Every structure is written in C-alpha cells, then in structure tokens.
Amino acid sequence: MTPPAPRLPEFPWDTLADQAARARRHEGGLVDLSVGTPVDPVPAVVREALASVADQPGYPATHGTPALREATVAALARRFGVTGLAADAVLPTIGSKELVAWLPTLLGVRPGQVVAIPELAYPTYEVGARLVGAEVVRLAVGEAPPEGTALVWLNSPSNPTGRVLSRDALVAAVEAARRVGAVVASDECYLSLGWEVEPVSVLHPSVSGGRLDGLLAVHSLSKSSNLAGYRAGFVTGDPSLVAGLLHVRKHAGMIVPRPVQAAMTAALADDEHVAAQKALYAARRDRLRPALEAAGFKVDHSEAGLYLWTTRGEDAWETVGWFAERGILVAPGTFYGPGGGQHVRVALTASDERVAAAVERLR
Numbered sequence: 360m361t362p363p364a365p366r367l368p369e370f371p372w373d374t375l376a377d378q379a380a381r382a383r384r385h386e387g388g389l390v391d392l393s394v395g396t397p398v399d400p401v402p403a404v405v406r407e408a409l410a411s412v413a414d415q416p417g418y419p420a421t422h423g424t425p426a427l428r429e430a431t432v433a434a435l436a437r438r439f440g441v442t443g444l445a446a447d448a449v450l451p452t453i454g455s456k457e458l459v460a461w462l463p464t465l466l467g468v469r470p471g472q473v474v475a476i477p478e479l480a481y482p483t484y485e486v487g488a489r490l491v492g493a494e495v496v497r498l499a500v501g502e503a504p505p506e507g508t509a510l511v512w513l514n515s516p517s518n519p520t521g522r523v524l525s526r527d528a529l530v531a532a533v534e535a536a537r538r539v540g541a542v543v544a545s546d547e548c549y550l551s552l553g554w555e556v557e558p559v560s561v562l563h564p565s566v567s568g569g570r571l572d573g574l575l576a577v578h579s580l581s582k583s584s585n586l587a588g589y590r591a592g593f594v595t596g597d598p599s600l601v602a603g604l605l606h607v608r609k610h611a612g613m614i615v616p617r618p619v620q621a622a623m624t625a626a627l628a629d630d631e632h633v634a635a636q637k638a639l640y641a642a643r644r645d646r647l648r649p650a651l652e653a654a655g656f657k658v659d660h661s662e663a664g665l666y667l668w669t670t671r672g673e674d675a676w677e678t679v680g681w682f683a684e685r686g687i688l689v690a691p692g693t694f695y696g697p698g699g700g701q702h703v704r705v706a707l708t709a710s711d712e713r714v715a716a717a718v719e720r721l722r
Contacts, residue, residue, distance in 0.1 A: 385686025402632035408625035419617035455579035455592035516663035555662035
C-alpha cells in the first residue's frame with residue numbers, strides 16, 4: 360500500500376520560509392500579506408454564543424443542530440438570494456479546507472476519473488484529487504470539462520485572482536458539467552466580499568435553473584466572521600449529495616464541535632458584523648491598491664475577494680524577493696498553478712497599522 364504523502368506536492372507555505380525570514384529582518388518588522396488569515400476580533404455575539412453551550416457534555420450531531428441549519432438557509436436567502444434550499448440539505452464542516460480536501464473521497468471519485476479545477480486555483484482542490492488517485496485537469500474560464508470528469512470545482516470570487524464569474528459564465532459551467540455527468544462544487548468562501556461587482560452563488564435560481572441536482576456550494580465563516588480559529592464552514596445544495604456526505608461523515612466522526620455550531624448559528628443570524636468586517640477590508644484595499652500601482656505594479660482582476668492579484672511582468676519569486684527586502688511577505692502566483700508565474704497574491708488581512716507600514720514601504 361502506498362501512503363498518500365508521496366502522492367502530494369510539498370506544502371506551498373513551507374517553501375516560503377526563507378523569504379519569510381528575510382522579511383522579518385526588516386527594521387520595522389514583518390508585514391505579512393501572504394496568508395488570508397483574519398487579524399480582527401471575533402464578534403462579541405459569536406463569542407457569547409460559543410460560551411453559552413460550554414457546559415453541554417454530550418456528543419454533537421454530525422448534521423448540526425436544527426437551529427444552525429435553519430439559520431444557514433435563512434442567511435443564504437437574505438444575503439445572496441439563494442432560495443429553494445431545505446434545512447436538511449445543510450451540513451456543517453470543520454472549516455472548508457477539510458471538505459475541499461476530502462470531497463472527492465466522500466463522493467466516491469475513483470482513480471483514473473477526472474477532477475477539473477480552475478486554471479489558477481486554491482491548491483487543495485488538486486490535493487483532494489491526488490488523495491483518490493484522480494486525474495487533474497485545469498480549465499480556463501469557459502472551457503468545458505472532458506468526458507470522464509466526476510467533479511468540477513468552481514471558485515468565484517477566485518482565490519487567488521479575485522476574478523468573479525458572470526452569471527452567464529456560471530450557467531455555462533453548470534450546463535457543461537451536467538452534460539458529462541459531473542458534480543459541480545462551487546467554493547464560495549469569498550461570496551460576501553464583492554467590491555466592483557456582486558458575486559452570484561451557483562445555487563441562485565438564475566444559475567441553477569431551479570434545479571439543485573449535481574450542485575454543491577461550499578462556504579466558510581473564516582473570512583466573513585473572523586472564525587478561522589473556530590474551523591467553521593458548511594456545504595449545501597443537492598439534497599441527495601448532502602445526504603451521502605452526511606452518511607460517510609457520521610461513520611468517520613467528522614463532526615463540528617457543539618460550541619462551534621452555536622457560534623456559527625449566531626454568526627449566520629447577524630449581518631451587522633459581516634458588513635462591518637467588509638468595510639474594514641474595503642478600507643485596507645483602498646490603501647494597498649493605489650500604493651501597489653504607484654510602485655509600478657499592475658493589478659489584474661481583483662474585483663472581489665480578499666486579495667490583490669498583481670504583477671510587474673517578472674518571475675513571481677523575484678517579485679516575492681522584492682517585497683521581502685522591504686519587510687513585506689506575499690504569496691507567489693506559482694502556488695496556484697503554472698499560469699501564475701508572473702503574479703503575486705497580496706492579502707488584505709493585516710491590521711490597519713501593518714497596512715499603513717506596507718504603504719509607506721512601497722513608496
């Protein structure tokens with residue numbers, strides 16, 4: 360038996376260690392714009408909900424509490440216009456990354472089948488495919504998946520590019536996947552962070568055509584509610600697919616802790632903190648983007664999401680070194696696919712003070 364580790368690439372962030380050390384040597388300290396990790400406080404309403412069930416000793420439900428599932432359905436309708444979902448078709452997950460990594464396994468994707476991912480993509484899509492021995496195909500926007508494709512990943516707004524797929528592009532992608540019998544998994548972790556355009560969920564009736572068959576939407580509360588440390592996410596969509604995922608996860612013990620379920624319920628019921636957090640990211644974006652452009656960088660896409668996708672036409676690692684010399688750590692575009700060889704990803708997730716330091720250094 361071959362263990363999975365040899366089938367996996369080196370963990371991308373480990374390869375950034377030397378540049379991180381270089382950036383830390385800056386006399387003003389490190390400005391870390393490489394990882395999209397929250398730096399702002401967890402909302403009080405969420406912390407209070409977490410503590411409120413700290414005395415409950417029993418096992419939590421893999422399917423989540425009814426209150427959590429109902430709050431999820433209501434939030435998706437209120438925030439994104441997603442209708443027609445049943446509460447039973449909501450499944451909480453231990454953050455979104457674990458679901459992304461294990462979804463091909465949970466769906467029963469077999470070795471030799473194809474998992475299609477975006478041309479530039481979150482690396483864990485590929486990792487999940489490799490864990491089951493599937494073939495990985497990278498698709499440009501508008502490119503149809505080949506025969507034999509079992510799973511198609513969509514990501515709008517995109518990590519890393521911040522690109523938003525139009526409603527027509529999403530419709531075309533869903534139709535193309537259905538033609539080859541593939542499940543569509545739409546990673547919608549950044550759906551609430553539209554800047555220049557408003558992103559649309561794959562579950563919106565104007566995209567799904569009122570049919571949820573073969574469609575899954577993956578959400579995380581890490582960005583919108585600062586819950587990265589809580590590991591809080593969910594998947595919803597096709598009731599039969601969600602039921603199958605639930606069945607396997609019950610056997611595997613893949614359960615969101617009860618206090619986190621309560622925290623998620625509170626976060627999904629409250630829109631004020633989501634709007635406040637979005638405003639913080641908008642202000643940081645409004646400072647970083649012109650500073651990058653004034654320093655000679657071109658910002659591509661980036662019309663939504665948590666990142667600025669930027670280039671000055673040179674090798675990505677050379678650009679990473681340029682930033683590190685100024686005490687700023689960014690992520691090379693090569694982490695996300697061969698097409699990212701001349702870009703870097705700049706995260707908006709730093710404190711106002713650190714963003715101000717980055718702006719000053721970029722001058």
